[in-house]
Amino acid sequence: MSYCDSLFNYRRRSSSTVHVGALALGGEAPVRVQSMANTSTLDTPASVAQALDIIQAGGELVRFTAQGVREAENLREIRAELRSRAVDTPMVADIHFNPQAAFAAARTVEKVRINPGNFADPIPQRLRQIADPQQREQAIAAHIREQFVPFLRLCKQHHTAIRIGVNHGSMSARMTDRYGDTPQGLVASCMEYLRICVEEDFHEVVISIKASNTLVMVQTVRLLVDTMNREDMHFPLHLGVTEAGDGEDGRIKSAVGIGALLADGIGDTVRVSLSEAPQAEIPVARTLVDYIGRRQGHPSIEAQPCPQLDPYRFHRRDTRSGSAKAGPYAGIGQGQVPVVVTDLSDDGQTGIPVFGKDFQPDYIYLGSHPQRAEVLRATIGNAGLLCDADCLTDDGRDLLPVFVPAQLADLQASTAPQKFLRVCYSDLTPEFIGDITAVEGLSLLLESRHPNAPAEMRAAFHTLMNAGCRLPVILRFRYTDITLEQARIFAPADFGFLLLDGLGDGICLQAARLPAFVLAKLMFGILQACRLRISQTEYISCPSCGRTLFDLQDTLARVKAGTSHLKGLKIAVMGCIVNGPGEMADADYGYVGAARGKVSLYKGRQCIEKNIPQEEALDRLLALIRQDRPQVC
Numbered sequence: 294m295s296y297c298d299s300l301f302n303y304r305r306r307s308s309s310t311v312h313v314g315a316l317a318l319g320g321e322a323p324v325r326v327q328s329m330a331n332t333s334t335l336d337t338p339a340s341v342a343q344a345l346d347i348i349q350a351g352g353e354l355v356r357f358t359a360q361g362v363r364e365a366e367n368l369r370e371i372r373a374e375l376r377s378r379a380v381d382t383p384m385v386a387d388i389h390f391n392p393q394a395a396f397a398a399a400r401t402v403e404k405v406r407i408n409p410g411n412f413a414d415p416i417p418q419r420l421r422q423i424a425d426p427q428q429r430e431q432a433i434a435a436h437i438r439e440q441f442v443p444f445l446r447l448c449k450q451h452h453t454a455i456r457i458g459v460n461h462g463s464m465s466a467r468m469t470d471r472y473g474d475t476p477q478g479l480v481a482s483c484m485e486y487l488r489i490c491v492e493e494d495f496h497e498v499v500i501s502i503k504a505s506n507t508l509v510m511v512q513t514v515r516l517l518v519d520t521m522n523r524e525d526m527h528f529p530l531h532l533g534v535t536e537a538g539d540g541e542d543g544r545i546k547s548a549v550g551i552g553a554l555l556a557d558g559i560g561d562t563v564r565v566s567l568s569e570a571p572q573a574e575i576p577v578a579r580t581l582v583d584y585i586g587r588r589q590g591h592p593s594i595e596a597q598p599c600p601q602l603d604p605y606r607f608h609r610r611d612t613r614s615g616s617a618k619a620g621p622y623a624g625i626g627q628g629q630v631p632v633v634v635t636d637l638s639d640d641g642q643t644g645i646p647v648f649g650k651d652f653q654p655d656y657i658y659l660g661s662h663p664q665r666a667e668v669l670r671a672t673i674g675n676a677g678l679l680c681d682a683d684c685l686t687d688d689g690r691d692l693l694p695v696f697v698p699a700q701l702a703d704l705q706a707s708t709a710p711q712k713f714l715r716v717c718y719s720d721l722t723p724e725f726i727g728d729i730t731a732v733e734g735l736s737l738l739l740e741s742r743h744p745n746a747p748a749e750m751r752a753a754f755h756t757l758m759n760a761g762c763r764l765p766v767i768l769r770f771r772y773t774d775i776t777l778e779q780a781r782i783f784a785p786a787d788f789g790f791l792l793l794d795g796l797g798d799g800i801c802l803q804a805a806r807l808p809a810f811v812l813a814k815l816m817f818g819i820l821q822a823c824r825l826r827i828s829q830t831e832y833i834s835c836p837s838c839g840r841t842l843f844d845l846q847d848t849l850a851r852v853k854a855g856t857s858h859l860k861g862l863k864i865a866v867m868g869c870i871v872n873g874p875g876e877m878a879d880a881d882y883g884y885v886g887a888a889r890g891k892v893s894l895y896k897g898r899q900c901i902e903k904n905i906p907q908e909e910a911l912d913r914l915l916a917l918i919r920q921d922r923p924q925v926c
Contacts, residue, residue, distance in 0.1 A: 295522055296515040296604060297557040301596050301752045303588040303745050306518065306558045308529040311497050313454045314383035314403035316353060318499060318561055319529025324586070325562040326578040327354035328571040329387065331845075334364040334371070341374045343571060348382050350575035354562070356385040356406065365397035372401060385456070389463075390414065395444055399453045404499075406456040409486045410463040413440040433467065438489060445495045454497040456531060457490075459483045461504030461513075461879075476513035476605065479504075480520055487526060499562065501531035505833045506879050507550035508607055508824055510534055511793050514554055516605045529561035536833040536865065539568040539849060541815070544781040546822040548581055552786025553793050555585040556747060568834040568849050568866075580782050591744040594718075596752035599759050602794065609795040610758065615765040617710040617734030622677035622693075623655035625736045625798050626765030630826040632799035633816045634658055634679070634767055637665060639805045645672055646809035651828060651860070654813050656693075658738075658801060663692055679713055695738065701728060710734050713767075717741055718753040726760045738801065740769040747790040754796045767799035768792075777811065780804050785819050792823040830857050833865040833880050848907075852884055855911050859918065865895070884914055896921065 298304045310320030318325055328347045332339040334357045344355045359365040365386060372384055386398030386405045392412055398405045416433055423429035448455055459479050472478030479502050490498050502517055504510040514530065521528065534550040547565045554560050565578040615625030623632050635646070638660025645668055648654060658679040659665050663686070666678050682694035682703060695713040696704040698720045704712065705728070714729060715738045729735060743749040750768065757764070770787050772780065784802055791797050800819065802812050820826035834849050849866045856864055865880035883895030887903065892910035894902040894917060905913055 296519045297559065300557075300598055300755070301594040301748050303556065303585075303591060303748060304558050305589075306530075306560075307527060308561055309496060309527045311454050311499055311529055312452075313354065313385075313499075315381060316383050316403075318454075322561070324555070324560060324582045325353045326351060326575055326582060327356065327385075327562060327564050328352050328574045328578075329356040329358070329564065329566075330571055334358055334360075335367050337367065337370045337374060340371045344371070344375060344382070344384075345378075345380070346570075346572040347575065348380060350572040351579055352382070352572070352575050354383050354385055354404070356387050356564075359386040359388055359391075359394045359398050361391060362394050362397045365394040365401070368398055369401045388412075392440060392444065396447060399444065399448050400451055402453070404454040404456060405448065406458045406501075407444075408458055408460060408463055409482045410459065410465045410468075412486075413437045414465065416467065434485070437485065441486065441489055442493055445490060445493050448497070449495055452497075454499065456499040456501060457483055457486050458501045458503070458531070460535060461502075461506065461509055476509060476516050479513045480517045483517060484520060484524075487521070487528065488524075491526065496528075498528050499531050500528050501533065503533050503535045504879075505534065505536040505546075506824065507534055507546060507553075507789065507822055508793055510550045511553050512605050512607065514559060515557075518559060519605070530559060531562045531564070532560040533564045533566050535566060536867070538832045538834045539846065541781055542818060542822075542832065543567045543569070544577055544778075545785045545815070545818045547577065548782045548785035549789030549793070549819065549822045552581055552585060552782075553790045555582065556588070556786065556790045568845055570846075577782065580779065581786060584779075584783055584786065588745040588748075594743070594745065594749050594752050596718075596755050597759055599755040601758060602755070604794070607793070607795055610754065610766075610797075611763060612765045612798055613763045615711065615734065615736035615798070620677075620711060621675055622711065623675075625767070626763075629798070631792070631797055631820055632656060632767065633813060633820070634769075634799055634801035635676075635809050635813050635816075636660075636769070636771075636801050636803035637809060638662070638681075639803060645669060646813075647672060648810045648813050652810065652814045652817050654816075655799070658695065659692070666692060677711070682707075682712075698725065701725075704729070704735070705732060711736075713738050715740065715769075716753075718743075718749045718756070721753055721756050723760065726757065726762050730760075730762045730764065736765040736767060736798070738769050739766050740771065746770065747787045751791060751794070751796065754791070754794075765798040766796070767801055768797045769801040769803070771803040773805065775804055775806070777807055780807060780812070780815060784815060785822060788819050789823055792820070792825060827861045830859050830861070831863045833863060834867070848884070851911060852914070855915060856918075862918070862922075864914075882914065882918060884910060 308319040311318045330343045332343050347355050383403035386402050388395040388407050390411050420432045459482050468478045468482045502513045532551045534547045563578045565574045567574050612626035614627040632655040634656040635654040636658045656677040661681045661684045663680045678692050679695050680692040682696045693711050697715050711734045713736050741749045800816050817828040845868050852866050863880045865883040867885045885893045887893040890907050891904040892907050
């Protein structure tokens, strides 16, 4: 695959080195972590204090919004105050809609982020009205050069790096008209500006392509790397999932998207965008980066890539049903949503877990403890109970057997309508695959003890696909001695790496120190972050910045409290009108800051109510949803 060196072995992508002040980014440098201040950039003391908080937490770059020239010029004061305290952490200016602010910031800070979706806007009407499409495109391209090249020359003069930051929700109308709302359009928008940089011999460039949809984000970054490789470009990449939210949901969504790319060796700097205090983002990013980085130098994994798998377009792996006949349990494979399997096989797990109606697992794996079935029956509804085949007795006829490869003959002789086989990659020889493919009602429980377990499991899938084996596969990851905070990062990164490739018909998570109901909720959250199974309300909320027009954390908490029962809806809470309507394009409804104390409500991308008092906004949002979807409310 041209987007990464190897599908099965972890190696960092080879990128060029960019200097952001004294900080090297890309090349041989480690993956850098960063955050963005949410103070007013005109408030020098508050901005300095928050920058120090971010730096103390381990941030290696600090970004500030510069929505106007005044804010951009005040970055000089913030920078001077930080330097007077012997702090040399690079500063980044974030620009939207105002090229003049970018010019002002380029004279002051070490790096300026621009958005190609609006840097050269507005495109003059006289150019947009040219009848001939080719002439119109040439004229608009010349206009973009006229706007962009002087900025590059100024940056070169002041040794200022730039980030070309493309956002899914703020593509230019010109690119949307040509490519639609697609990864191809996002990549084209970025490449247009990169080609100008190369023509101008300007190479201090970092790139980002972000989306709140993890699947779109991962596919687009892969496509961008492939496109750059074809044009011999090797610029470093900044990774992030926009509007990820807060708490567990924000961590899961960020780890799914960022982790999937890091695991393929892609990414030179990371921001985990949480609707929390900016310094809270740093330890999450650091934990994720360090977790993936531990795979460096792992034992080689040998496998043959399957040509059917397209890394730039999502397709679930084609499977047959995991049941020989219709039964009382959730279907596995054959287009069904991925199942959730709670793992109670560990000897140290006792008690009866209470999952709640929203996070009830489809199956529970008891391992070698069939005696737990009796006490579980009263609390687990229709969940299927799995038990190791060699522990089953006549009393356990309602339990579903789990075999291991050494029990192949017993597996083939089993008359159970639904059964499972625990396998790892080394088991999947051509002969063994041939032996199990014909077994009716069989699903695989795929696991790995390799230091790069997700990649070895990916190798297993490619091997199965190359052999034409359509057995459903449940992904099983087991972690020892990890905290809940680590589980919220490690598990989404590992599962997401495979699920975003369309690989996996279910997930099973074991972490012995953590309660079963906590892990069940985490698994449902992972599937939702991968857009594979919706089990709760999804919130798309920005991480806050100096443009935010209300207390984002408090507002998000109130909106969640009022709407968390609306299962399946996507609700956006956005701090300002600059990013709001574009970045929440994937949401069903939006709550967007319009002015101080004022909120506008959106249905999709359409503004329904403008500038309503903030104290009335939540009730009006609920009324709008009830009017549209009474069955949901």
